Amino acid sequence: MTTAIHVGPLPSGIILQSIAACPPKDRESLAAKLAKLEKKIFPSSEAFDYGSELKKKNVGIILAVKEGTQELVGYLVYQRQKSLAWLHKLATIEQERRKGIAKCLVDFLCQQMKKGGCRTISLWVDEVRNPARALYASCAFQQIERLPEYYGPGRTALKLELNIAEH
Template sequence: MTTAAPVGLLPSAIVLQSIVACPLKDREPLAAKLGKFEKKLFPSSEAFDYGVELKKKNIGIILAFKEGTQELVGYLVYQRQKSLAWLHKLATIEQERRKGIAKSLVGFLCQQMKKGGCRTIVLWVDEARSPARALYASCGFQQIERLTDYYGPGRTALKLELNVAEC
């Protein structure tokens, strides 16, 4: 199922598309597109296998495109578990950063979760990822846990939580 973002939530010239239970025919091209995108932005150890992820029923993806094009400029991956949603991944291409794209992706997820009866969004973030931490703070996430060596030696993880009622 795909849905579009409501007007008023987006930076200009960006269109969001939400995909839940990705149809079989769309899985392969979408997995290829996301895989290519991730290679540029994340270390290979953090790359998802979207061929596997897109088969899962509770995985959702929100894509950000330049309006009128198929140019992917950002995306967010989450997993719904009853009243909780895990935000697994979020990224914006380098040339389009600081234009509000990631914030609009999180805002859209929050609105969708609110409508669907979800109460909380949680995530783990590497303490060293300052832009991501600043983004999540600007969206209202609060730190609830800190684990040293979570991502490997010397790499600390922070668990953050957002109350959906507040977005």
């Protein structure tokens, strides 16, 4: 059982849920669901160990699910460190892309972090991930650093930041 969050505009039938209210007994199956979806979307070298990540008190996950069926269609993983939040992972399943789901996940993170007194959201993104870069640009993230070889040979990372105090 998780708590539904209301942001919009989300596609009809999609709701966001925070795992903050998810009872420990449900976390194992949720970790398995996330790991399975992540395998389809990201290279294995970037896989998160959700079993241990979910145990960390400052790690949060926002889920986008189909109302009723609870099918997972997107998620965002973040880690809060005082006035900074790291956006670690963000994905939408292929069939549901370009419907505004990722934008809603980011907007929701901004709202929550701002309420909690956080000032900045930071992230690293692979330079070749054009859809992700377009998404972050549409959310007003600014590029502040470029690091060649960050993800491995020939793979450059960009550090982006969003000042949510001004957002």
